[in-house]
Amino acid sequence: MEQVVDPNVAWIGWALVLAFNLLLTVIGTWLILRRRREE
Amino acid sequence: MSGQFLNIPTPTSGMVIGSVIGTACLLIVAVALGLIAKRRWKSYDEFLVGKRDFGPWVTGFALCGAYLSGWAFCGSTGMVYKFGFSGMWFGGIWGLVGIIPAIWLAATKTRDFAEKLNATTITETLGRRFESKGLQTIIAISMLFFLFMYSVGQLKAAGGVWYAVTGLRPFWCLLICIAIAWVFLAVGGYTGTQWFIAVKGAFIGFVGGLLSIWALIYAGGLGKISDALMAQKPALMTLMDRSLPPVGVTEVFSTYIGIMATPIIFLTMAIGFPHNVSRFLGMKKLSNRDFAILIGVVFVVVGIPNMLDCSSNGLVARMLFGTNLLENKQWGADLAAPMLSWAIGGTGLMCLYLTALVGAALGTLSALVFIMSANVTRDIVKLWRPQTSDQSLIGMNYFLIALFLFLPFYWTLQNPPQLLVLFMGLAAMGLGSIFFFVTVISYYWRGATKVGAMLTVIFGTVFALFGGWAVMGRKPPLLGLGTTEWILITGCAITYFGGSLLTKAPSAKLLDKLFPPKKAEMAIKPGLVGE
Numbered sequence: 001m002e003q004v005v006d007p008n009v010a011w012i013g014w015a016l017v018l019a020f021n022l023l024l025t026v027i028g029t030w031l032i033l034r035r036r037r038e039e
Numbered sequence: 040m041s042g043q044f045l046n047i048p049t050p051t052s053g054m055v056i057g058s059v060i061g062t063a064c065l066l067i068v069a070v071a072l073g074l075i076a077k078r079r080w081k082s083y084d085e086f087l088v089g090k091r092d093f094g095p096w097v098t099g100f101a102l103c104g105a106y107l108s109g110w111a112f113c114g115s116t117g118m119v120y121k122f123g124f125s126g127m128w129f130g131g132i133w134g135l136v137g138i139i140p141a142i143w144l145a146a147t148k149t150r151d152f153a154e155k156l157n158a159t160t161i162t163e164t165l166g167r168r169f170e171s172k173g174l175q176t177i178i179a180i181s182m183l184f185f186l187f188m189y190s191v192g193q194l195k196a197a198g199g200v201w202y203a204v205t206g207l208r209p210f211w212c213l214l215i216c217i218a219i220a221w222v223f224l225a226v227g228g229y230t231g232t233q234w235f236i237a238v239k240g241a242f243i244g245f246v247g248g249l250l251s252i253w254a255l256i257y258a259g260g261l262g263k264i265s266d267a268l269m270a271q272k273p274a275l276m277t278l279m280d281r282s283l284p285p286v287g288v289t290e291v292f293s294t295y296i297g298i299m300a301t302p303i304i305f306l307t308m309a310i311g312f313p314h315n316v317s318r319f320l321g322m323k324k325l326s327n328r329d330f331a332i333l334i335g336v337v338f339v340v341v342g343i344p345n346m347l348d349c350s351s352n353g354l355v356a357r358m359l360f361g362t363n364l365l366e367n368k369q370w371g372a373d374l375a376a377p378m379l380s381w382a383i384g385g386t387g388l389m390c391l392y393l394t395a396l397v398g399a400a401l402g403t404l405s406a407l408v409f410i411m412s413a414n415v416t417r418d419i420v421k422l423w424r425p426q427t428s429d430q431s432l433i434g435m436n437y438f439l440i441a442l443f444l445f446l447p448f449y450w451t452l453q454n455p456p457q458l459l460v461l462f463m464g465l466a467a468m469g470l471g472s473i474f475f476f477v478t479v480i481s482y483y484w485r486g487a488t489k490v491g492a493m494l495t496v497i498f499g500t501v502f503a504l505f506g507g508w509a510v511m512g513r514k515p516p517l518l519g520l521g522t523t524e525w526i527l528i529t530g531c532a533i534t535y536f537g538g539s540l541l542t543k544a545p546s547a548k549l550l551d552k553l554f555p556p557k558k559a560e561m562a563i564k565p566g567l568v569g570e
Contacts, residue, residue, distance in 0.1 A: 005273035007265035010124050013278045025139050
């Protein structure tokens with residue numbers, strides 16, 4: 001069966017994962033820096 | 040070939056001269072760095088790890104350089120060109136969040152453990168962390184085996200693309216490259232290698248970022264890319280292409296199990312690769328500001344090119360070339376990134392790209408070769424025959440560096456044996472899965488034992504070999520690449536934690552030295568301060 005393709009779904013999926021990763025990077029780094037300061 | 044799309048250009052004198060000049064400049068820089076670094080080491084220990092005084096800029100760029108191999112720089116774009124969006128988007132984006140946790144988890148700990156244990160290699164750090172010469176030897180052999188497999192493929196893409204772009208046989212280009220690599224590895228030691236990889240990391244980050252942003256602008260934005268690809272083949276614009284076979288390598292593009300495995304593959308590879316973690320061995324003690332700079336450098340240099348290489352670059356190449364590149368049976372999709380650079384930026388950008396690709400391959404190969412030679416001299420010969428003189432060990436290193444550089448060169452020109460090709464397939468995944476636990480988790484878990492680590496190394500090595508056959512060797516494939524990764528990582532976790540929980544941890548004296556109580560705990564138990 002042929003897939004029905006909506007290219008917007010691809011770009012939205014891509015952008016969401018990208019945004020999640022960028023956010024994770026910033027929050028993770030902030031938490032590590034805070035912990036280092038405490039140590 | 041379809042006339043509607045661009046075709047591979049015939050090499051012109053401009054392409055040949057530009058590529059030769061670019062590569063020559065890169066190699067001159069490499070030799071110069073090696074010669075300057077020669078003055079910075081006096082002993083065998085300094086040859087292996089420098090003076091442990093590298094700051095966040097050099098360490099950050101070197102980490103990017105070790106991580107961004109020829110495959111990451113060129114192969115990922117080729118995958119997306121061939122399979123469309125489903126090719127690499129998920130893994131590519133997670134690649135960014137893979138290398139950043141490598142800094143979070145491994146940077147400070149690698150430096151501190153190595154310094155406390157007076158160790159000069161990752162393998163030696165682990166041997167001393169577990170108080171086991173046997174484990175150190177097994178890790179050295181396993182690491183040597185995997186890094187060797189991984190190193191064989193490093194020059195392949197660069198050699199192929201060099202030939203396709205310039206029309207010159209890659210023999211002389213690659214031979215000169217490995218001769219130069221020997222100079223900066225042997226003369227410059229760890230310092231020369233770290234400097235070269237750092238320069239290469241900064242350079243390919245710049246070229247990769249430039250190409251990616253330029254390609255997006257050239258294509259006219261995301262909407263234009265969608266329209267062009269939907270007109271070619273709508274399946275190129277799906278996040279998961281169910282029309283591809285659900286077993287074998289394509290499982291990671293066509294099933295949920297496969298797609299969900301890609302972040303695990305990229306995360307464990309970034310954190311577990313010994314050539315990545317080794318970049319922290321020679322690092323100075325970082326302040327908070329230094330640590331933030333280190334994260335920032337890697338985020339910018341790896342993040343932007345990696346995300347776009349694994350998504351829009353391949354799509355724009357497909358938009359411009361259609362399937363014409365796949366009709367080149369010898370190099371096929373490997374040509375996607377260099378041809379994209381030619382299509383959007385002409386000869387100048389293509390020569391810059393080719394120079395960066397040669398640098399990418401050479402830099403990662405150098406990082407691998409330096410560890411492999413130290414695996415033999417430091418982690419096997421010096422460990423079991425401590426009376427061996429430093430001079431003999433350095434001489435032995437010179438020879439092994441030459442040998443480990445020559446073999447990938449030879450197998451780039453001659454097809455490697457079929458068995459080797461199968462093992463190469465899963466070498467990176469095996470390395471990542473094993474050393475994610477054995478190295479990084481062991482920095483944090485006091486309860487880890489040498490038996491747990493040893494079982495993980497044995498299981499990971501055996502299963503990675505089996506996986507190479509099951510995914511790539513058997514026709515039809517027995518397993519998908521994603522399923523194999525899940526089994527590999529779960530098996531390594533069970534052997535590591537299970538083996539450790541059932542056996543005795545290293546001495547309390549060693550563990551107290553490596554895992555000192557935190558300030559908060561010391562405040563609760565003041566008696567600890569004086570101990």
